[in-house]
Amino acid sequence: xxxxxSTAFVTVFVATVIAQALPLMLASxxxxxxxxxxxxxxxxxxxxxxxxYVAFVTTLTTGNFWFGMLAGAVGGVVxxxxxxxxxxxxxxxxxxxxLAVTLIGEGITSVLYLQNYTKSPASLxxxxxxxxxxxxxxxxxxxxxxxxxxxxxxxxxxxxxLAFAMARTNWGLSTRSAGQKPSSLDAAGGSVMRxxxxxxxxxxxLAGMGGAYxxxxxxxxxxxxxTNGLGFIAIVITMLSxxxxxxxxxxxxxxxxxxxxxxxxxxxxxxVPADIIKMLPFLIVIVMLIVFARSSVVPPALxxxxxxxxx
Amino acid sequence: MNSFTRGGRHRTATRLAVLTVTGALAxxxxxxxxxxGGDDSDSTSTAAAGGTEVTQFALVxxxxxxxxxxNQAGIEAANEAAKELGIEVTVVPDAGYDNIExxxxxxxxxxxxxxxxxxxxxxxxxxxxxxxxxVPILIQDAGSEQNVPNQIASAKPEGQEGGYLAxxxxxxSTTSKKVGLVLSADNANWFAMSSGFAEGVYSVDxxxxxxxxxxxxxxxxxxxxxxxxxxxxxxxxxxxxFGMGDGATQGYLQAIDAASNVKYIADIGDVTPGLSDxxxxxxxxxxxxxxxxxxxxxxxxxxxxxxxxxxxxxxxGGMYLQETDAMTPEITAAVEKASQGIIDGSITPTIATSxxxxxxxxxAKKGA
Numbered sequence: 091x092x093x094x095x096s097t098a099f100v101t102v103f104v105a106t107v108i109a110q111a112l113p114l115m116l117a118s119x120x121x122x123x124x125x126x127x128x129x130x131x132x133x134x135x136x137x138x139x140x141x142x143y144v145a146f147v148t149t150l151t152t153g154n155f156w157f158g159m160l161a162g163a164v165g166g167v168v169x170x171x172x173x174x175x176x177x178x179x180x181x182x183x184x185x186x187x188x189l190a191v192t193l194i195g196e197g198i199t200s201v202l203y204l205q206n207y208t209k210s211p212a213s214l215x216x217x218x219x220x221x222x223x224x225x226x227x228x229x230x231x232x233x234x235x236x237x238x239x240x241x242x243x244x245x246x247x248x249x250x251x252l253a254f255a256m257a258r259t260n261w262g263l264s265t266r267s268a269g270q271k272p273s274s275l276d277a278a279g280g281s282v283m284r285x286x287x288x289x290x291x292x293x294x295x296l297a298g299m300g301g302a303y304x305x306x307x308x309x310x311x312x313x314x315x316x317t318n319g320l321g322f323i324a325i326v327i328t329m330l331s332x333x334x335x336x337x338x339x340x341x342x343x344x345x346x347x348x349x350x351x352x353x354x355x356x357x358x359x360x361x362v363p364a365d366i367i368k369m370l371p372f373l374i375v376i377v378m379l380i381v382f383a384r385s386s387v388v389p390p391a392l393x394x395x396x397x398x399x400x401x
Numbered sequence: 402m403n404s405f406t407r408g409g410r411h412r413t414a415t416r417l418a419v420l421t422v423t424g425a426l427a428x429x430x431x432x433x434x435x436x437x438g439g440d441d442s443d444s445t446s447t448a449a450a451g452g453t454e455v456t457q458f459a460l461v462x463x464x465x466x467x468x469x470x471x472n473q474a475g476i477e478a479a480n481e482a483a484k485e486l487g488i489e490v491t492v493v494p495d496a497g498y499d500n501i502e503x504x505x506x507x508x509x510x511x512x513x514x515x516x517x518x519x520x521x522x523x524x525x526x527x528x529x530x531x532x533x534x535x536v537p538i539l540i541q542d543a544g545s546e547q548n549v550p551n552q553i554a555s556a557k558p559e560g561q562e563g564g565y566l567a568x569x570x571x572x573x574s575t576t577s578k579k580v581g582l583v584l585s586a587d588n589a590n591w592f593a594m595s596s597g598f599a600e601g602v603y604s605v606d607x608x609x610x611x612x613x614x615x616x617x618x619x620x621x622x623x624x625x626x627x628x629x630x631x632x633x634x635x636x637x638x639x640x641x642x643f644g645m646g647d648g649a650t651q652g653y654l655q656a657i658d659a660a661s662n663v664k665y666i667a668d669i670g671d672v673t674p675g676l677s678d679x680x681x682x683x684x685x686x687x688x689x690x691x692x693x694x695x696x697x698x699x700x701x702x703x704x705x706x707x708x709x710x711x712x713x714x715x716x717x718g719g720m721y722l723q724e725t726d727a728m729t730p731e732i733t734a735a736v737e738k739a740s741q742g743i744i745d746g747s748i749t750p751t752i753a754t755s756x757x758x759x760x761x762x763x764x765a766k767k768g769a
Contacts, residue, residue, distance in 0.1 A: 096638075311624060
């Protein structure tokens with residue numbers, strides 16, 4: 091057990107929590123924006139996988155992690171075009187299209203990876219860290235938090251910026267109106283289609299970035315089905331967070347903690363069945379669902395196509 | 402490595418590709434008449450009383466050789482066995498676990514006179530296909546009670562033997578006196594290798610601490626989880642890590658690549674291409690199925706297939722440590738000495754069948 095208390099171990103533990111939390115956080119923030127606008131994206135898992143694969147290939151080709159993240163965002167947007175066109179513009183069933191996007195994302199990334207990297211699986215190496223002078227010298231958190239890569243800080247800034255924008259700007263108000271009562275937004279002169287379209291594009295970009303973060307920084311490689319259900323957990327977290335991005339951030343960290351704690355206990359000699367370790371993050375999500383189910387509120391127009399004048 | 406639970410993955414596109422390949426295989430095998438058998442009538446002729454001359458066989462595997470492990474070992478061994486016997490082999494990778502009866506039946510109908518069903522999860526389906534088609538099938542990890550004359554027999558890796566040898570190499574390489582085990586699934590072969598590994602370590606130095614962690618009950622392909630587990634075991638002070646993991650191995654390798662002064666021991670296959678610094682590979686517990694496949698094919702021809710289990714062990718060269726620059730002459734000599742002990746029966750590593758049994762072996766320091 092004393093191994094758990096060593097500086098090196100705690101540092102790695104905290105870094106693991108962050109590394110596991112951030113992909114989920116990005117996807118959940120994207121889903122939050124989409125759901126607040128009234129678009130339920132069950133294709134999040136597939137969008138994340140496409141973002142992860144595109145980011146992996148781009149980084150492998152260019153050697154640049156920043157290009158990889160950008161490509162992951164673009165890949166996510168492209169993957170989400172089906173949601174944009176079929177759901178927002180044509181008003182088709184969001185659940186059916188979302189599940190189709192998930193299956194397509196899982197299938198296409200697996201096939202492409204097996205086709206191109208079967209013989210010589212590739213490693214991306216580590217993204218160079220960006221130690222913050224002074225703060226990076228603090229024991230444990232200095233290495234675990236303040237020596238993260240630049241991408242980490244950009245992701246945090248984007249998330250906080252979106253939290254502010256959703257809460258305090260006209261764009262945020264319009265987005266929430268599109269999910270609460272789209273006819274009111276329409277009557278006030280806003281465009282429900284445009285608002286939802288922007289939300290879906292952002293949803294795709296953030297989910298793609300989540301996948302990219304998972305491949306580039308958390309895992310440093312890609313493998314088929316890399317997300318392992320993360321997209322669906324993001325959807326649950328979004329619903330529990332009632333549209334509040336700060337709660338999304340906190341919940342994501344709880345998930346990261348749940349992922350990191352299992353191996354930590356085993357390494358320290360505590361006998362924990364492998365089933366429990368694998369189930370722990372999902373158990374925590376289920377417990378949160380049970381505890382907070384009554385307080386979870388989804389926008390009234392979530393999943394409903396908007397048609398002007400329709401009753 | 403092999404379980405039904407892995408088959409739950411959504412890999413629709415891959416499955417479609419596999420079905421297409423097996424369909425094409427059926428046509429190509431039917432049309433093919435080259436090899437030892439000559440024409441079609443020869444290919445079904447009796448080589449010995451009750452036996453069938455094998456001119457072409459097939460291997461069906463759930464994944465492909467990119468796993469650096471189990472699937473890679475099976476595919477390589479099939480190709481080598483075909484080369485040694487001068488016969489043809491058709492490899493069907495990425496067959497997954499769904500609809501395996503269909504895949505095996507198509508392969509049998511295509512003309513394969515012997516099939517290797519390269520996953521323990523294929524056992525039930527293979528038995529029914531062998532009974533229906535009368536094509537002998539070699540399954541994996543089953544007990545001798547499942548043998549059916551001229552239909553079903555099993556290949557059985559003795560992982561505890563390879564693990565024991567790896568434990569010796571790890572114990573002679575560690576400077577921190579801590580070594581780690583990372584498993585991606587609850588798998589009987591890996592439990593056996595783990596218990597053997599711990600006993601091998603203790604046979605060199607009982608004061609060495611063996612750390613153990615598992616990514617999940619069936620997290621074979623969880624690269625992210627594999628990286629997390631390996632990072633934590635390294636952070637606990639282990640400077641030699643023995644990883645068992647199929648696709649999760651890629652996560653292990655990322656953690657090893659990022660760490661300094663840490664050596665890695667792989668299992669089953671050669672992971673050198675997956676490491677940016679090959680010197681970090683101490684060794685790999687290689688599984689060589691070729692002797693088992695060759696023996697099984699000869700038994701099919703002799704009409705004795707299905708009467709014995711085919712071991713993959715140290716004695717027949719099926720289980721050995723990969724040579725690397727990190728394997729010093731002293732380590733190699735100690736491993737050779739232990740191999741002799743395993744062959745003559747003076748060393749009998751424990752076969753653990755569960756995580757609890759592995760933990761018991763680690764705690765008991767048996768082998769010291």
